[in-house]
Amino acid sequence: MQDESYKTKKVISIGAVSEITGLSERQIRYYEERKLVFPERTKKGTRKYSFQDVERLMDIINQMEDGVQTFEIRQELLRKEKEKEMTDRSVRDQMIRGQLNAVFGIAKPRRYPR
Amino acid sequence: MQDESYKTKKVISIGAVSEITGLSERQIRYYEERKLVFPERTKKGTRKYSFQDVERLMDIINQMEDGVQTFEIRQELLRKEKEKEMTDRSVRDQMIRGQLNAVFGIAKPRRYPR
């Protein structure tokens, strides 16, 4: 699970992204300004995108076509991040609980202490 | 099997390839001249590489380090292509044979007719 370096490695220039997505460079830069995509920068400052970023842009295209505003798309993005954070946290908690259990034996988690 | 468009899509500029591989642009262009890698060109003529091309270059680096000459690397490449062609052909033949068999029933292939 995870890695897929081909998908996440930032190596595509804005020109290529424009070709692939059909978006103008202006649009792509604007979506970055609205914090919807996050390319990396080379030392000299040119933007580099990953295939994952390209997919993200495709998704944005669809939402824009549905009349969704950049602000709303951003909200949705933040919401998903929060959600993922919660999931990760609970996964981590579960693992820690498992470890403790392995060491100290059965210790059922008590939701309401005392 | 096959597809993996992320791996084969030609979207990486020579500068990025240089960064990833550590090769100079001069070297990368030279290996193309020697027909070891085959980038695409944009309308305006700039080279575009795929992750697969990058892997190919990594492989070339290793061979060069072992003192293999570009000519030999090329020979090896051609040899492999021929080999693949043969494999593909035999796979296709097998499929056709299977189809014929399904339609006309058991018809064992005779290597020496008559």
Added chain:
DNA sequence: CGTGTAAGGAATTCTGACACG
């Protein structure tokens, strides 16, 4: 709000060539 465009500059890429060995 989302996008086009002209502006000026900086960085990238290209080719053909000379150089060294």
Added chain:
DNA sequence: CGTGTAAGGAATTCTGACACG
């Protein structure tokens, strides 16, 4: 043979701004 480099030009990308709506 494999690679560095300077040369001149063309194409790319960047930013900040004005425009329209």
